[in-house]
Amino acid sequence: MTTDLLQIELRKGTSSRIQEVDFDNLPFGKHFSDHMFVADFVDGQWQNLQIVPFDNFTLSPALSSLHYGQSIFEGMKAYKNEDGEVLLFRAIDNARRMNESAKRMCMATIPEEVFISGLEALLRVDADWVPSQPGSSLYIRPYMFATDTFLGVAPSKTYKFVIFTCPVGTYYAKPPKLKVETEYIRSAPGGVGFAKCAGNYAGSLYPTMLAQQAGYDQLIWTDALTHKYIEESGTMNIMFIIDGKLVTPAVSDSILRGVTRDSIIQIARSWGVDVEERKVSVDEVIQGIEDGRLTEAFGAGTAVVVSPYSLIGYEGHDYMLPEPTEESFCRKVFHYLSDLRTGKIDDPFGWVTKV
Numbered sequence: 001m002t003t004d005l006l007q008i009e010l011r012k013g014t015s016s017r018i019q020e021v022d023f024d025n026l027p028f029g030k031h032f033s034d035h036m037f038v039a040d041f042v043d044g045q046w047q048n049l050q051i052v053p054f055d056n057f058t059l060s061p062a063l064s065s066l067h068y069g070q071s072i073f074e075g076m077k078a079y080k081n082e083d084g085e086v087l088l089f090r091a092i093d094n095a096r097r098m099n100e101s102a103k104r105m106c107m108a109t110i111p112e113e114v115f116i117s118g119l120e121a122l123l124r125v126d127a128d129w130v131p132s133q134p135g136s137s138l139y140i141r142p143y144m145f146a147t148d149t150f151l152g153v154a155p156s157k158t159y160k161f162v163i164f165t166c167p168v169g170t171y172y173a174k175p176p177k178l179k180v181e182t183e184y185i186r187s188a189p190g191g192v193g194f195a196k197c198a199g200n201y202a203g204s205l206y207p208t209m210l211a212q213q214a215g216y217d218q219l220i221w222t223d224a225l226t227h228k229y230i231e232e233s234g235t236m237n238i239m240f241i242i243d244g245k246l247v248t249p250a251v252s253d254s255i256l257r258g259v260t261r262d263s264i265i266q267i268a269r270s271w272g273v274d275v276e277e278r279k280v281s282v283d284e285v286i287q288g289i290e291d292g293r294l295t296e297a298f299g300a301g302t303a304v305v306v307s308p309y310s311l312i313g314y315e316g317h318d319y320m321l322p323e324p325t326e327e328s329f330c331r332k333v334f335h336y337l338s339d340l341r342t343g344k345i346d347d348p349f350g351w352v353t354k355v
Contacts, residue, residue, distance in 0.1 A: 046111065046161070064147070072196055074143070093259050105197055115142065168303075178233060183207070219234055235303065237301060239299075297321050
């Protein structure tokens with residue numbers, strides 16, 4: 001649905017900061033575009049839909065989201081094709097997943113037309129911020145937080161929905177080193193692991209810091225009960241090529257349903273690659289590395305797209321992973337996704353939309 005069908009007020013800034021940005025040297029998440037979309041959920045409905053200059057909020061010390069954690073977000077990207085048109089990748093899937101997070105966190109859901117129309121209106125205003133340099137994109141951060149001011153554990157009755165953007169380059173400069181986490185957990189059955197809620201990421205910071213102090217970049221999270229089965233990798237879904245098959249942990253209420261993950265699975269099947277979504281044990285992965293049956297291990301997510309790993313640390317030993325070649329599955333699917341998202345090839349899946 002287009003913005004013409006919704007009343008979205010536009011309040012443009014008086015000047016732009018775009019001249020301050022070196023688009024040939026983009027750190028991830030440091031530069032923010034000129035405007036943001038905001039909407040308020042009050043009296044049971046979404047209202048005050050606006051495009052406004054990117055700026056600070058004034059918040060009450062009693063804001064319920066600061067005390068009780070009702071805060072969710074999404075991550076997505078926009079690209080430019082060779083004609084300079086702005087393209088979105090599977091935006092409706094992010095909107096739907098955000099509503100799944102909202103339901104789990106007992107928050108108001110966002111009508112898809114509000115999400116998509118607000119996003120498209122924002123991208124039209126800040127189209128110049130979408131990079132055209134190879135490997136770059138405009139990262140999009142939709143998020144929502146509770147805005148009631150009270151002390152008492154109960155769902156808020158009011159919320160603020162915001163979308164802002166930032167031009168970004170690559171997430172990892174080199175293939176990350178992973179450590180299998182066998183003490184701390186990211187999520188548990190019946191919990192909120194499948195939701196993109198702020199608390200999931202806050203809880204991961206301390207064990208990740210410990211791993212980084214030990215020389216690793218990220219963690220491989222394992223199941224909460226036994227620590228025998230792999231679930232996710234840091235901020236990414238995790239995938240392996242074992243015996244020529246694409247193997248990845250099956251999604252559950254403790255694993256995020258990644259849009260990039262789903263895209264890779266659909267592409268793999270369209271290429272005739274066998275795909276197994278199932279339990280993946282740590283022992284199977286380590287044994288596969290040792291006997292050569294595991295030839296690739298990589299992460300999949302909006303920020304990284306596809307990120308091969310260099311090694312996996314487990315029980316005091318580092319297991320080196322084969323370096324991907326241009327014929328490796330992870331390299332081929334990365335290039336395919338990049339070409340798809342920038343309109344260089346036909347889109348047989350119907351995932352790419354022009355703004």
